Amino acid sequence: MLSIQQHGGLTAQAAVSAAIPEFQGVWRANQMAVCRTATCSTGFDSIDAELPGSGWPRSALIELLLQQSGIGEMQLLKPVLTRLSATQKVVLVQPPYLPQAMACKSWGIHTENLLWIKTAGAADALWATEQILKNGCGGAVILWQTNVRNEALRRLHLAAQATDTWLWLMRPLAARMDSSPAQLRIALRPAAGGISLKIVKRRGPLSGQRLFIPLATMPASPHPSEQQNAPVVVRARAVAGTRSDTSLLV
Amino acid sequence: MPLLALEAIRPCWSEPGCYAVLQQGQVLVASHEAIRCGVRCGMRTGGVSAIAPATVMLDRNIDKESLAQDAIAMALLQFTPEVVHAPDCCIVLDVSASLTLFGGPHALCRLITTSVQRLGFTVQLGAAPTATGAWLLARRWREKSRLLRRRTLTMKTLTRLLNRLPCNILPEALVHAEWLTGIGVDTLGDIRKLPRAGLLRRTDRHLLEQLDRAYGQIPELFEWISIPATFSARMETFDRIEHADALMFGATRLILQLTGWLVSLHKAVNAFELLLEHERGRCAIAPTVIEIGLAEPAWHEPHLLRLLQERLARLELIAPVIAIRLEVRKLTAMLPPTTSLFPEPGGTPADWNRLLELLIARIGKDGVLTPACVHDYRPEVCNSWVPVADQINKKNDDGLIVERPFWILAKPIALLMRDERPFYGSPLILVRGPERIEAGWWDAQTTARDYFVAQDANASCYWIFLERSREPCWYLHGLYA
Numbered sequence: 001m002l003s004i005q006q007h008g009g010l011t012a013q014a015a016v017s018a019a020i021p022e023f024q025g026v027w028r029a030n031q032m033a034v035c036r037t038a039t040c041s042t043g044f045d046s047i048d049a050e051l052p053g054s055g056w057p058r059s060a061l062i063e064l065l066l067q068q069s070g071i072g073e074m075q076l077l078k079p080v081l082t083r084l085s086a087t088q089k090v091v092l093v094q095p096p097y098l099p100q101a102m103a104c105k106s107w108g109i110h111t112e113n114l115l116w117i118k119t120a121g122a123a124d125a126l127w128a129t130e131q132i133l134k135n136g137c138g139g140a141v142i143l144w145q146t147n148v149r150n151e152a153l154r155r156l157h158l159a160a161q162a163t164d165t166w167l168w169l170m171r172p173l174a175a176r177m178d179s180s181p182a183q184l185r186i187a188l189r190p191a192a193g194g195i196s197l198k199i200v201k202r203r204g205p206l207s208g209q210r211l212f213i214p215l216a217t218m219p220a221s222p223h224p225s226e227q228q229n230a231p232v233v234v235r236a237r238a239v240a241g242t243r244s245d246t247s248l249l250v
Numbered sequence: 251m252p253l254l255a256l257e258a259i260r261p262c263w264s265e266p267g268c269y270a271v272l273q274q275g276q277v278l279v280a281s282h283e284a285i286r287c288g289v290r291c292g293m294r295t296g297g298v299s300a301i302a303p304a305t306v307m308l309d310r311n312i313d314k315e316s317l318a319q320d321a322i323a324m325a326l327l328q329f330t331p332e333v334v335h336a337p338d339c340c341i342v343l344d345v346s347a348s349l350t351l352f353g354g355p356h357a358l359c360r361l362i363t364t365s366v367q368r369l370g371f372t373v374q375l376g377a378a379p380t381a382t383g384a385w386l387l388a389r390r391w392r393e394k395s396r397l398l399r400r401r402t403l404t405m406k407t408l409t410r411l412l413n414r415l416p417c418n419i420l421p422e423a424l425v426h427a428e429w430l431t432g433i434g435v436d437t438l439g440d441i442r443k444l445p446r447a448g449l450l451r452r453t454d455r456h457l458l459e460q461l462d463r464a465y466g467q468i469p470e471l472f473e474w475i476s477i478p479a480t481f482s483a484r485m486e487t488f489d490r491i492e493h494a495d496a497l498m499f500g501a502t503r504l505i506l507q508l509t510g511w512l513v514s515l516h517k518a519v520n521a522f523e524l525l526l527e528h529e530r531g532r533c534a535i536a537p538t539v540i541e542i543g544l545a546e547p548a549w550h551e552p553h554l555l556r557l558l559q560e561r562l563a564r565l566e567l568i569a570p571v572i573a574i575r576l577e578v579r580k581l582t583a584m585l586p587p588t589t590s591l592f593p594e595p596g597g598t599p600a601d602w603n604r605l606l607e608l609l610i611a612r613i614g615k616d617g618v619l620t621p622a623c624v625h626d627y628r629p630e631v632c633n634s635w636v637p638v639a640d641q642i643n644k645k646n647d648d649g650l651i652v653e654r655p656f657w658i659l660a661k662p663i664a665l666l667m668r669d670e671r672p673f674y675g676s677p678l679i680l681v682r683g684p685e686r687i688e689a690g691w692w693d694a695q696t697t698a699r700d701y702f703v704a705q706d707a708n709a710s711c712y713w714i715f716l717e718r719s720r721e722p723c724w725y726l727h728g729l730y731a
Contacts, residue, residue, distance in 0.1 A: 067708075068708075068710065069657065069729060069731065070655075070656075070657050070710060070711075070712070070729025070730060070731045071708075071710045071731070072710075072711075072730065072731060073731050074656045074731040075656075075730075075731065089602065095657075096657070097657035097658060097659055097660070097729065098633060098635075098657065098658040098659070098660055099633075099656060099657065099658075100629070100633050100654045100655060100656055100657065100658045100728070101621030101622075101632075101633055101635070102629075102632055102633060102651070102652060102654040103653070103654040103655060103656045104621070104656075105651055106651045106652065106653050106654065111621045111623075112620075112621075114620065114621055115618065115619070115620055115638065116618075116619040116620070116621075116635055117609065117613065117617060117618055117619075118613075118616070118617045118618075118619060119613055119617055120613075120617075124612065124613055124617075127612065128609055128612075128613060131605060131608055131609065132605060132609075135601055135602070135604070135605040136601070137598075137601050137602040137605055138605075190708045190709045190710035191709055192705070192709040193709075217653070218711060218730060219681055219682050219703040219711050219730060
């Protein structure tokens with residue numbers, strides 16, 4: 001009886017340190033949070049490794065903080081949108097420019113499931129987003145906003161939690177210092193041949209390093225210096241100057 | 251509806267106050283506040299002004315009353331097709347076939363009460379196995395120190411409740427009230443104790459028949475109200491309305507009537523119109539028409555109300571509104587609910603259509619867009635988006651697919667030139683190109699451009715072109731997102 005107790009005492013310390021990671025309710029600060037909602041892989045392994053649940057979380061507000069529009073943010077979402085649009089609706093709310101249906105088609109997004117909501121003001125855009133989330137029919141909603149108040153963010157976050165929809169909110173990079181209820185916040189900056197991203201907030205330890213994601217469809221020159229030296233503009237102007245309007249269309 | 255005469259003039263949600271409705275100089279109905287001040291039914295004008303001088307006396311408007319009663323009957327048609335008007339501002343419904351559908355007698359009573367209250371009327375609901383019994387119980391007034399019970403499901407309780415009712419609740423007994431009081435008969439139970447043959451000799455046949463009907467001893471026959479083949483409901487507003495939001499009450503009432511009518515006919519509405527009538531007479535203004543088209547036929551009152559609310563919120567009235575009218579434009583048969591066992595993930599197509607209708611109602615038709623398939627080389631034409639409402643379900647054929655930037659500028663921006671290079675924030679370096687697009691000679695938008703992909707110092711990519719048909723000039727047309 002005694003010997004058994006002693007044996008138990010000796011191995012206790014080792015047992016505790018080995019057993020803690022297996023407890024469901026214990027979270028260590030250097031661990032990634034357990035994602036309870038479904039996730040959808042981003043399509044890029046290096047991002048997946050950095051995200052809890054290794055993918056974009058569903059039913060949560062995801063903020064993408066852009067240095068400017070048109071730096072490859074849609075290509076970052078391309079794999080997930082392609083997958084979702086096959087069966088579900090993808091809604092773009094108040095995009096900054098006109099979305100190009102041909103680009104979507106060339107990426108493999110099913111354009112018949114694409115919906116563009118063009119609103120006059122931010123209030124209408126937020127209202128429309130909330131209605132789509134409440135309805136629960138949309139597979140993914142992408143909302144562009146420049147100035148969002150914290151109340152609106154919290155409202156979106158609550159609405160997102162109640163549905164099975166992916167929600168991305170595109171905001172300017174300047175908003176990264178403001179607090180936000182979003183579960184995941186990623187800052188995006190342009191980079192040659194891809195996009196550079198930094199996770200501002202996630203459910204897990206702080207992420208220090210910047211990630212470079214090469215985007216295959218991003219047109220980038222392999223040797224920028226070569227192109228820089230070519231006097232393309234002068235040549236093009238000369239060509240254009242010699243042509244007349246009438247001969248142009250023959 | 252004990253206060254119908256008053257509420258036809260002043261709906262139950264209007265500000266409380268002392269009001270009395272007069273008929274031939276006598277008070278017919280008084281509001282709760284007036285009764286608290288001492289006003290009683292049957293008082294004369296002088297008496298009322300002596301007891302409660304603040305009471306506003308209104309004249310009875312029989313036309314409005316009958317309109318209101320018709321409106322209530324129409325709205326109640328959604329619970330049962332068997333609806334009939336009864337004397338003393340009552341409506342009798344035969345709900346025996348509807349109990350299971352609406353979740354039992356309690357739930358049904360609650361539904362009926364709420365829908366009548368939303369129409370703007372106070373309701374006293376009585377329920378009994380016989381129609382006459384229910385009618386008598388519903389008209390029963392609250393007495394002091396006595397539990398008020400107006401609803402019963404069994405014949406035994408009904409008999410007990412009816413036995414306790416005073417004689418004068420029955421109009422046929424009111425004729426012989428003096429004689430009945432003289433022989434010490436106070437309640438219906440007392441009348442029934444009297445020998446039948448003697449009662450028939452001294453009173454009339456109608457009293458006995460009515461009593462037998464109430465106690466379920468002879469069958470009751472009713473001529474249920476007939477459902478009109480077309481729907482057109484009109485309501486005068488209680489005041490000149492200058493805010494579109496304030497029309498919501500009237501609209502609710504009309505929509506409730508519409509729902510009742512649709513459900514009773516097993517139809518669903520595809521398109522309807524709300525007409526806001528303005529000034530009549532010399533300076534008449536044509537009514538404002540709010541047209542609401544539905545992608546999917548509907549008969550659900552909350553959905554129709556939401557759509558109307560969004561539309562009314564956007565509306566600017568050109569003149570005060572004096573009446574509103576609802577007209578149905580297009581009808582289809584009501585579809586039975588889906589029979590699949592498991593709900594579809596991500597909502598049904600009907601839910602999606604309902605969402606689109608809601609979005610269109612607020613944002614407008616041109617704000618909810620879907621890509622259209624147009625085969626053209628010009629990016630402006632190729633990238634055309636059409637309103638969802640207009641879209642004909644076209645098969646998405648894969649014609650030509652070329653690589654394009656995700657964002658397109660609605661209008662190309664002319665770029666500055668610095669050191670013979672296009673400049674947009676920083677000098678642009680041409681990365682790929684040219685792609686020549688020459689098209690559109692057949693219409694007015696002739697295009698002749700050389701497209702290039704350019705990169706700025708930040709490494710973000712742009713789609714720029716060199717205009718060839720006019721003065722050569724660089725334009726920014728797209729962004730690679």
